[in-house]
Structures are given as C-alpha cells and as structure tokens.
Amino acid sequence: MYLADRRGTTAPASAAAAPGTRPGRRAAAVPGTVLALGAVSLITDVSSEMVSAVLPLYLLTGLGLSPLGFGVLDGLNNGVGALVRLAGGHLADRGRSGHKTVAAVGYGLSALCKPLLLLAHTVPLIGAVIAVDRTGKGLRTAPRDAMISLATEPEHRGRAFGVHRAMDTAGALLGPLVAFAVLRLAGGPLLADGGEKGGYDAVFAVSGCVAALGVLVLLLFVPGRQRGERAPSPAPASLRDAVALLRLPALRRLTVCAVLLGLTTVSDSFLYLLLQRRLGLSAQWFPLLPLGTAAAFLLLAVPLGALADRIGRRRLFLAGHGLLLLAYGLLLGPVSGDAVAVCVLLLHGAFYASTDGVLAAAAADAVPEGQRGAGLALVGTGQALARFACSLAFGAAWSAAGGTTALAWSAGALALCVAGAAYVLREPRDPSEVPS
Amino acid sequence: MTEPQPPRRGSQATRVTILLVAVLALGSIGAGAVFVAADRSARRDQAQPGGPSVAPGAVRLDAPAAGRQLVFRNMAWGPHHDEVVSVPADHPDGVRTASGLQCLRFHAAAGTGVCLQAERGALQDTYRAVVLDDRLHELRHFPVAGIPTRARVSPSGRLAAWTVFVSGDSYAGTDFSTRTSIVDTRDWNLQDNLETFAVIKDGHPYQAHDVNIWGVTFADDGTFYATLATAGQTYLVRGDLAARTLTTLHQNVECPSLSPDGTRIAYKKRVAGADADAPWRLYVLDLATMTETATAEQRSIDDQAVWSDRSTLVYALPGDFGADLWTVPADGGGTATRLLDAAVAPAFLG
Structure with missing residues (x-):
C-alpha cells in the first residue's frame, strides 16, 4: 500500500x-x-x-x-x-x-x-x-x-x-x-x-x-x-519572549479573534442537550450525538484543510464560525425532527473541520520558526480558556433565562464576534479577503 | 523538496523490527489481561458450592396462591444467574424459582413488572425497558439511552419508571447524566425525560442546564417522589404527572423509597466527614415533620431501598457474588442483618 x-x-x-x-x-x-x-x-x-x-x-x-x-x-x-x-x-x-x-x-x-x-x-x-x-x-x-x-x-x-x-x-x-x-x-x-x-x-x-x-x-x-x-540559538527563548510574541501584530490579531470567537462557542455538551430538547429527539439517540459530530469532522477535515490552503486559512476559520452560527440558527428555528438534527451535527462537524486544524495552520503563518511551539500554544490556550469561560457564562445564562434564550444570546454574540473578527483579520493588501 | 531527516541512526528495517517486536510484546500483555478477565468471568456459569439452590419454574407477579413472595434478580453463579427468581417471603433461604428472564434491574407490584435488560449488539450493547404482565410476558418494550440503574412500578401496577446512566461515549469526557422515564401502562403514554418537567425549587420556578433526575418512587398514579440534582446539590422532589411539575421538599436526598403508608421516605444521605469512597448512609425522612432518622446500618449504601413492611427496609450491599440483600428497621433501632446472599433488585408481592 x-x-x-x-x-x-x-x-x-x-x-x-x-x-x-x-x-x-x-x-x-x-x-x-x-x-x-x-x-x-x-x-x-x-x-x-x-x-x-x-x-x-x-x-x-x-x-x-x-x-x-x-x-x-x-x-x-x-x-x-x-x-x-x-x-x-x-x-x-x-x-x-x-x-x-x-x-x-x-x-x-x-x-x-x-x-x-x-x-x-x-x-x-x-x-x-x-x-x-x-x-x-x-x-x-x-x-x-x-x-x-x-x-x-x-x-x-x-x-x-x-x-x-x-x-x-x-x-x-x-x-x-x-x-x-x-x-x-x-x-x-x-x-x-x-x-x-x-x-x-x-x-x-x-x-x-x-x-x-x-x-x-x-x-x-x-x-x-x-x-x-x-x-x-545561543540564547534560547525565555518565557518573557514567549509572552512578547503577542507583540507580533499577526499573532496578536489571530489570538484576539480566537479568544473572541471562543467566548461565543457553546460547548459540545450544551449543544447536544439543546439539540435533544429543542428538536424533540428521543432520549435513546443522545449518546450517539457526539459520534455524528466526530464523523462529520473526520470526513471533512482533509477537504476543508485543502480548501483553507486555497482560499486562505483565516477566511475559512471565519467561515467555519459562520457554519456554527447556522447550526445555532437551525436549533433556534421552528423546524424540528431528525433531519434537522443530522444537519446540525453535520454543520457542527464542519465547524470543527474548518477551524480546529485551520487555526493551528493560520497561527503557524504568524509565528517565526524558533518560537512556533510557544506561538501555537498561546493561540490554543487563549481559545481553550475562552471556551471554558463561555461554558460558565452559558450555564449561568441557562439558569437565568433558559437554554433557548441562552443559545439565542450566544448566536447574537457569535454573529457580532464573527463580524469583529472579520474586521480584525482583514488582509490589508487585499480588501476582498474580508468575508461578508 | 527535502525529506525529513531520519529520526535516529539506524536503518528503516531496524526501526520496523523494533516496532514489530514491541507490537508482539504489547499484544501479548494485552491479550493476557483479556484472557485473565475472561477466565474469571467464565467461572460465573458454574454454580458455587454452598450457594443457594435454584430450580427453573413459573414466577408470577399477581397475588400468588403460595403466599407472599420475594422476587429479585438472582446473582448466584450458575446457569440461572441474572434471572428473575422468586422465593417465599417468609423463607427467603428456600429454593429459588428461576423464571428464565434475565434482567439487570427489576421491580414489580400488583401484577405488573418492569425489567431493564441489555441487548447484545455487534458494536455496542443497547438497553431496553420491558413492561411485563403477571406471568412475566412482555407487554411492551422501550429503548433506553444507557445503562440501567433504577426501576419502580406504582403500587397499583399502572405506572412504571426507570432511570439509566447516559455517559461514556467519545468526547464525552467524564460528563455524566441520568435519564428518567415514566410510562403509563394503560395508554402507553411515555414521559421520556423527566428533566423536561417544570421545576419549583424553594417555592420559585427554577431552570438550569445541569438538572438530573433519578430514582422515582410512586405514591399513587399521579404523584411520585424522586431525586433532583443541580449545582452540586441533591433534593427530594415531589412530582405531579398531570401538571408536569417537580417541587423540591428537602435537601441531600438520593434514591428515595416511599413507605407503604406514604408517610416516610427511606433514602441515601451523603453524610459530612464520610470517606469519599463511601459517602452515603441509609436514612428515613418523616414527610409530615421533615425529621431525619439515621438507620442502624453504618455502611455506605448505594441502592434504592424497598420496604418489606411498614417498618422494615431491604437494600443491597456489595457481596461476594455482586450483591447481597440486607434488612434493617426503619425507626433507627435494631441492627442490620443479612436477608439473602447473591441477590439484588427485590420486590415484595402479595
């Protein structure tokens, strides 16, 4: 073979x-x-x-x-x-x-x-x-x-x-x-x-x-x-140098965007809970929901990664969050049923396929080789901590206003953050890069 | 384009050889571990010497002519392990009559039974709740989302409830939840998930993403009690099936079991200062006064107790063959005594 x-x-x-x-x-x-x-x-x-x-x-x-x-x-x-x-x-x-x-x-x-x-x-x-x-x-x-x-x-x-x-x-x-x-x-x-x-x-x-x-x-x-x-190099990078990486404009912009978008990315377990409640899925399907996301991620990771190489990683990273926004929209919409659930899982998997590895690839573009590890860690940690904060906030919003309302708020915030990230990540030399 | 440098000195062949040897060695260790476990579990098919005697026969769930019966899942090794069996309630050490029906959890009342069982699949086991008539024939079954833990039938035999664990799939981490359902055997109306009921906590409407419900016990065919957990705390709730509400009554109550006269709840209480590995004690709550009474059972229990009469509790504790049944007075007096070896999920009939 x-x-x-x-x-x-x-x-x-x-x-x-x-x-x-x-x-x-x-x-x-x-x-x-x-x-x-x-x-x-x-x-x-x-x-x-x-x-x-x-x-x-x-x-x-x-x-x-x-x-x-x-x-x-x-x-x-x-x-x-x-x-x-x-x-x-x-x-x-x-x-x-x-x-x-x-x-x-x-x-x-x-x-x-x-x-x-x-x-x-x-x-x-x-x-x-x-x-x-x-x-x-x-x-x-x-x-x-x-x-x-x-x-x-x-x-x-x-x-x-x-x-x-x-x-x-x-x-x-x-x-x-x-x-x-x-x-x-x-x-x-x-x-x-x-x-x-x-x-x-x-x-x-x-x-x-x-x-x-x-x-x-x-x-x-x-x-x-x-x-x-x-x-x-004779003087290896110090921890201070690692933090100083944020002085690199491209990496700083990317980190800010990853954090902003991470703050509005509802965690998988919340999404599955809402999926089950909103779409009236029978409880027996609940354990299979993560498999749906993973299967879509598995199938789409390579083609979407290749697409990122063609149309630009930051652009696909943003578009991926657009897919997530679509998934939120489907969940909030009036239509329910198994077909909608499949679409939501497909979008959720596509979101991962167009953001997870793609963010690492985009971050690699922005960091010199000697500090690649620290640079990637910075973006990844920022995103992970932001998502953790989102989980806490989402749980609180759920208690205060209910799951559906919390998701509606998240969808609004995500739309704002995508727009903001699109502005921050715009290509100075090519304005057409800004996704609409 | 340059190829990556080989990681180490030494040829490709050497590295592949090292890997193959390692695969063989690690594979042998893994296979050995599986073999040891398989060997141990194969012994379950052999009856252990000195164990209870079991004979196949008819088990009935209506008022039996033979007098009051204790029906439970037989944990004793041998050809009838995991089957629903019955013994005379006044001779629990007698010969067990095995029904041939295997259940993980079981409960019955007034001629209706509920049996939670596993169906072996090629890639995963699936589970289902089977509602049974008085001769243990299936009336209807319902797929469930995870591993069964609790089952109850209402005193009239009309309602059946079950709780399963939902967990353990890819990406789920250690996230964990329960699903509790209630079915009406008259019209087969299924409440698939009690978490969708409106919660009234301390007098106010309450909602949270982390609400979990488990361990239903029925008062009648419209009212039940159960455990509700949220924000790290458990509550006793009273459920109203018609109004679809759950109202909190008391804190720190798990796996409630209502007494036959409807005045007291036996339950698992998480006690302060207990070992993290053995956190619960068996308590009884008086619903009129909300006073708690500790039973004489000093060990940690992880079961939904049943009442064998107005003043006695029966519950399972880990034993040599999975679990044994023990009994203790509900009023806090007396001592805990062993009722039956190798048994779990008891129900008293007649």
Whole structure:
C-alpha cells in the first residue's frame, strides 16, 4: 500500500490510519512526519478514548462517586491542561529536538497513567491519575502542532493539519469500539450489573499497551529535528519572549479573534442537550450525538484543510464560525425532527473541520520558526480558556433565562464576534479577503 | 523538496523490527489481561458450592396462591444467574424459582413488572425497558439511552419508571447524566425525560442546564417522589404527572423509597466527614415533620431501598457474588442483618 513505500514513515499503524488519509496524488503534499504524527495521535486517541468510554461508569459503580463529582473534576483538569499547554509550547522551542522531546514526555506521561488506573482505587488517587493524564495531553499538543507546521511547506499546511485531525478523530471514534470489544471478550457483565472489576482492568491494561505503542511510533518514526527547525540559538527563548510574541501584530490579531470567537462557542455538551430538547429527539439517540459530530469532522477535515490552503486559512476559520452560527440558527428555528438534527451535527462537524486544524495552520503563518511551539500554544490556550469561560457564562445564562434564550444570546454574540473578527483579520493588501 | 531527516541512526528495517517486536510484546500483555478477565468471568456459569439452590419454574407477579413472595434478580453463579427468581417471603433461604428472564434491574407490584435488560449488539450493547404482565410476558418494550440503574412500578401496577446512566461515549469526557422515564401502562403514554418537567425549587420556578433526575418512587398514579440534582446539590422532589411539575421538599436526598403508608421516605444521605469512597448512609425522612432518622446500618449504601413492611427496609450491599440483600428497621433501632446472599433488585408481592 501507499504508506509502505514512503521512506521514514512506515508504521504498522498505517493500515488503521488509512481512513484518515487519501492515498494517491493528493497525499503527495502530506509529509511523512505528519503521517507519523497522525498515526501517533490515532493510536493515542484509541487508548485514551477506550478509558474515557468506561471511566464514568467505573467511577460511579466501582467507586461510588456520585454524578455530582464529575463536573468539578473536569473543570479543574481543563484549566490545568490549558496552562500546561503554554509551558509545553515554550519548553519545546528550547534546544535541539525540543519539540519531539516534550511531545514524547507528554505522550509518555499519559501512557503511564493507564496502567496506574489498575492500582488507583480511591477517588483522590484516580483524580490524581486523571490530572497527570491531562497534563500529558496539555504538554504534547503545542509541540506536536509545531512539528506538523515545521514539516510542511507553508502552502500545504491546511491540508497537513486536516490529515492529522482526521487521523486523530478516527482514533477517537475507534477507542470506544475497542473498549467494547475488550469488555465483550473479557465476558464479564458491566460493573453496573453487579459485575466484576476484571473487564475494566482488561480495558485499562490494553489501553496502556496501545498508548505505549503510540509513544514508540513517535520515538521511532518522527524525526528529531524538522526540516525548517534551526539549530538552537545561543540564547534560547525565555518565557518573557514567549509572552512578547503577542507583540507580533499577526499573532496578536489571530489570538484576539480566537479568544473572541471562543467566548461565543457553546460547548459540545450544551449543544447536544439543546439539540435533544429543542428538536424533540428521543432520549435513546443522545449518546450517539457526539459520534455524528466526530464523523462529520473526520470526513471533512482533509477537504476543508485543502480548501483553507486555497482560499486562505483565516477566511475559512471565519467561515467555519459562520457554519456554527447556522447550526445555532437551525436549533433556534421552528423546524424540528431528525433531519434537522443530522444537519446540525453535520454543520457542527464542519465547524470543527474548518477551524480546529485551520487555526493551528493560520497561527503557524504568524509565528517565526524558533518560537512556533510557544506561538501555537498561546493561540490554543487563549481559545481553550475562552471556551471554558463561555461554558460558565452559558450555564449561568441557562439558569437565568433558559437554554433557548441562552443559545439565542450566544448566536447574537457569535454573529457580532464573527463580524469583529472579520474586521480584525482583514488582509490589508487585499480588501476582498474580508468575508461578508 | 527535502525529506525529513531520519529520526535516529539506524536503518528503516531496524526501526520496523523494533516496532514489530514491541507490537508482539504489547499484544501479548494485552491479550493476557483479556484472557485473565475472561477466565474469571467464565467461572460465573458454574454454580458455587454452598450457594443457594435454584430450580427453573413459573414466577408470577399477581397475588400468588403460595403466599407472599420475594422476587429479585438472582446473582448466584450458575446457569440461572441474572434471572428473575422468586422465593417465599417468609423463607427467603428456600429454593429459588428461576423464571428464565434475565434482567439487570427489576421491580414489580400488583401484577405488573418492569425489567431493564441489555441487548447484545455487534458494536455496542443497547438497553431496553420491558413492561411485563403477571406471568412475566412482555407487554411492551422501550429503548433506553444507557445503562440501567433504577426501576419502580406504582403500587397499583399502572405506572412504571426507570432511570439509566447516559455517559461514556467519545468526547464525552467524564460528563455524566441520568435519564428518567415514566410510562403509563394503560395508554402507553411515555414521559421520556423527566428533566423536561417544570421545576419549583424553594417555592420559585427554577431552570438550569445541569438538572438530573433519578430514582422515582410512586405514591399513587399521579404523584411520585424522586431525586433532583443541580449545582452540586441533591433534593427530594415531589412530582405531579398531570401538571408536569417537580417541587423540591428537602435537601441531600438520593434514591428515595416511599413507605407503604406514604408517610416516610427511606433514602441515601451523603453524610459530612464520610470517606469519599463511601459517602452515603441509609436514612428515613418523616414527610409530615421533615425529621431525619439515621438507620442502624453504618455502611455506605448505594441502592434504592424497598420496604418489606411498614417498618422494615431491604437494600443491597456489595457481596461476594455482586450483591447481597440486607434488612434493617426503619425507626433507627435494631441492627442490620443479612436477608439473602447473591441477590439484588427485590420486590415484595402479595
């Protein structure tokens, strides 16, 4: 098969990676490093989503943690993860092989956490393991994206990030299926049925093995220094330099826009809740809603990434938020039914496909190579913290005025922010770049 | 265009070899873990020596000629594990009559049963709630969104309620919620999600995105009680089916169970200072005075208790084979005693 004859990138995982890539002439623009990193993400996501799929039930029925405990845990971890990402990006810019080293530490930390779940049986210990796992995820994100950007010619970055995100999402979709297969093979009933812990232990053990494989693929098949990566400068960038990145006008504008738009991006769980309520979906469909978004993201990430390379990344980033606005509009509209739900999920997936990797590609354009990790981390952290703030505000608005009204407010704010971002991101030399 | 530099010295072949060896080694570890778990669960099909004796037979949910019956899910290992079984209520240690019907959760009253069961699928298990007649024949079934946790039938046998956990899918993180439904077996009108009822909290209309409802217990065919959780706090609510409202009555109440005379609620209370791994104690709330009474059960319980009579509670605790049933007086006196080994989800009939 195609991947096998590319030097430096052959990985057994490539068979599994195939759904996210398009073998053939198109993929010629996607460097081996990106495919290798995509494979690492795919394998790692299989591992982590295996655990995510069974963890709530394990905590709940195995450890008696009430449903109320989870939200707090999640919020804390998201905040910590966003800050760790800044540190990861900054550390990665320092020294030779910095990106690969920091990414390897991040993937390695998360991999270590899976077998630890076999030993941690109390709520504080499990909480600590989850926190370390998220720390690993925070650490690796910016250096990984920096490596993708450094390995790819600037004109193909949108597609490269699209390929990576598609592979990543494929892993996330596969993980729960693998977990289910392991539980089925282990044969025991679920814990909620009065079953034994054995099946869950098998899931954690297999997840640990899969994660270790991901780290190994990273170590073996991802180059230590990227094509564009220079030897370290005599005086490595300091933390102050990383913050000073905001003095770069292009990066500052992009960060401001990512934050503004992040502040009006309603979190997935709120969107699914409203989807179910507003469209009168039967409760049995609720667990499948995230799969709809992920499937659309998976299918559209590569074509929309390529489109970003053609029409401009910032333009597609804005257009993607336009798609999200359309999804809000459909939800608020008078029409209900399953067809509308499918359209909303499609738009939601398309929103991710035209903003997630595309933002990283756009940010890479705005940051010099030596500070790529810190620059990407800055934009990503800004966006993540803004989305977190949005969740808090949206929850408060829901309590004050109801879910539908909260969504209407968000839609209005999103429209304003898209317009504002379009103004901020306008191309000075080409006014036609401003999307209407 | 330059290719990326190889990551390390050493040829492509070496790296592929290392990877293949690692795949073999990690694959063996993973397969071993699965094998160990499978071996352990296979033992569940063998009856354990000294365990309760179980024989196939007819289980009925109406007033049985044989006297008062205790019907429950049999957790004992062997060919009839997970089946709904019955024993005479005054001889709970007697031979269990196994119905052949497997349920994860079960409840019954006045000739109506509700059985929450799993349907094995190729990619995922799905779950359904089955409403049963007095001979355990299916009247109707409803798909549910997640793993079953609570089931109840109203005293008249007309209404059935169930709660499932919705969680655990891709991207869901540790987000977690419950879904509770009530069906009227007379006209099969289904209230799919009680979260859509209007909430009146402390006398005022209340709305929030994080409202969760679980653990219905019926007073009659129009009124029920349940747990409502929001903003990190749980409440006892009284539900009105016709008005579609939920009214908060008391704080820190989970999995309520109404006494046969309708005056008291047995429930799980989260107690201050308890171990995070064992946070609940079994309490009884007097609805007229709102006074709480701790039962003599000192362990943490995670079950919706049932009343075996006006003054006695029955509930499940983890046991050697999943769960055992225990009993304790509702007035705070006495001591907790074991009622039955290897049993869960009991209902008293007749």
